[in-house]
Amino acid sequence: MSVKIYHNPRCSKSRQTLELLQARGIEPEVIEYLKTPPSVAELNNILEKLGMEPRELMRKKEAEYKTAGLDDESLDRQALISGMVDNPILIERPIVIANGKAAIGRPPENVLDIL
Numbered sequence: 001m002s003v004k005i006y007h008n009p010r011c012s013k014s015r016q017t018l019e020l021l022q023a024r025g026i027e028p029e030v031i032e033y034l035k036t037p038p039s040v041a042e043l044n045n046i047l048e049k050l051g052m053e054p055r056e057l058m059r060k061k062e063a064e065y066k067t068a069g070l071d072d073e074s075l076d077r078q079a080l081i082s083g084m085v086d087n088p089i090l091i092e093r094p095i096v097i098a099n100g101k102a103a104i105g106r107p108p109e110n111v112l113d114i115l
Contacts, residue, residue, distance in 0.1 A: 001115070003028040005105075006038070006046075006095040014094035017105030021096070026115070028096070037088035043081050046095060049102035054080035057104075058090050065090055 003021065005028045008014045021028050031038075038046065047054060054077055058065065064087040065071055070080060084090050094105040101114040 001026070001098060003115070004031060004097040005029070006031050006033040006091070006093060006097075008032070008034055008093045011093055013106055013108060017094045017096065017108040017111055020105075020108045020111065024115070028098075033088050033091060033093070037085050038091075040078075040081055040085055043084060043091075046097070046102055047081070049097065049100070050095070050104070053077070054084065057092050058084065059092055062087075062089055 003026050005014075005018055005021065007018060007030050009032065018028070018030065047057060050057065058070065058080070060071070068083050068087050070083045070087075070090070075083070092104055092106070096103050096105060096111040096114065098111075098114045103111045103114045105111050
């Protein structure tokens with residue numbers, strides 16, 4: 001089984017989710033998304049797998065949300081996705097992809113549903 005985790009090593013939930021996977025014998029492909037942000041196409045694919053709209057995946061309390069103008073309610077889907085690609089700190093984490101599905105590890109046990 002191929003498993004990916006969009007991971008931020010400074011985030012406790014992200015570390016806990018990675019540890020949870022490893023404790024189950026899963027060594028996921030770790031993507032440190034702050035260093036290697038997903039492309040627009042990848043983010044579209046992730047959103048589709050999550051069944052979410054872009055704003056639902058955004059960390060709205062981050063300063064970049066307002067400074068990048070992403071709090072503008074008139075922005076369309078593509079503008080919001082581009083904003084997350086340009087400011088990956090705004091992407092909620094961790095995101096695990098497995099079996100053609102995706103889950104956010106908040107709490108970490110959420111990811112067990114897709115394994």
